[in-house]
Amino acid sequence: MNLNVIFALTRRYLYLYTRNPVRMIELIFWPSVELLVMGFLTVFIQKSSGSDFGSFIRFLLGAVIFWDVLFRSQQAVAISFLEDVWTRNLLNIFVAPVRTYEYLFATFCVGLLRVGLTVFILTLLAWLVYAFNLFEFEWSLIPYFANLMIFGWSLGMISTALILRWGQAAEGLAWAVPYLLQPFSAVFYPVSILPTVFQFIAWLLPSTYVFEGMRAGLAEGSMNYTYFGLSVLANLVFMVISGLIFAQTMKAARQKGLLTRIATQ
């Protein structure tokens, strides 16, 4: 693995953000709006129903922030690829001495930085507006976030593979894939709310264990190691499957000319 190549690719994707501040809207504006809307909606429902406001809003704000970790890391992989397609730079990258895994690793690094910025903004906002302290999770935040980020990378690889397979017409999948799994991930509600068939799907996803673990952590004040272990296990399976799908799609792309087709569309 050539770290220089990874560093160069990561820096190039970051240049795109510094050159165009409008892109920062995606990282700051939308997550903030989502947090505020969901937060105020919860306050309203709590006040109307007169139920326990404190725990309900903590679950919800935690879910919004945790979901953004998954979503932003998935986006980093898929959007970085699309950036090269949109700027017609994809061929320049793939005829350069860049190994596929170096390319992917650079998008993972971009994901890490994107998540860092978004989480910082959301944490600050949640604390200022709702007095919600994300750090009440203490050290367990790190394994939770790591699991969500890794799952985001897996989904990013699958999204990119699908875009590569079906061309630019399928670029909407870069945003759709994580939302396809959101209902099953039990982000804003416990798995027990879901119909039985959906519950079966939910327990296959690493994200479900993180969100269940987050709620358990908030309720009990300690980390649930069973959920953590199962999340790691499911993540490993997803990482291997998505890696194989991506590698197989790249191989097929080189056989069918899909790389050049998408790069010159």
Place this chain on the structure above:
Amino acid sequence: MSTLLTIEELTKDYGSTTAVDHLSLSVKKGEIVGLLGANGAGKTTLMQMILGLLTPTSGEIILFGESFHKHRVKHLKRMNFTSTYSNLPSNLTVEQNLKFFAQIYAVKDAKRKIDSLLQEFEIADHRKSITGNLSSGESTRLNLCKALLNDPELLLLDEPTASLDPDIADKVRTKVRQVADEKGITMLYTSHNMKDIETICDRLIFIHKGRIVTQGNPAKIVKQFERGSLEEVFIHLARDGEIVEETDNP
């Protein structure tokens, strides 16, 4: 001169369509070879296979004496490419783009190399300009700067003058030939502009339906076919396409 690139029986099928059909050729070190042919003849497919963007159905590409398939990344460090169909990211500055590729290609003393290329291609004043704001001519010259960053031993140029006016196209042609002569770069050059081929190439290879129909020195080919210009030969071969005796196959 030693052989830098050898292609043996290269074939690319897309289902029942054969884009490149058992094509064999060799290119010597320092030689500039033009690939000519009508749209869909197989030139770009051939280039894409040499660049590793496409996997051949069968056949072998030997570069620098080794199988390209087995040493792709190692070989790509010693090659470069530019095409009228690919751009550098339009929202970065000229300098940021070149720095990025210099790092990817592990260029030593990148700053000096970038300075010298920008001067050579007369776009040093645009160093801080946004790439998307460059004119077509400036953009083509920037792409050539990127393509020469790593002092490639093999340079593939896919219709680099396609979108340029005659004046800028002439300047680019002259510069490409000059750089190739000075640095002894081996080039594969595709173009639909006969002037490009006549000015730049030592040898042209005419491809029709994925096969080589003739090859040799551009001037000799015009004579051989008893036509008034390379363009007339092109039209004749593109419409007829029968394989003829090669004039000076190396």
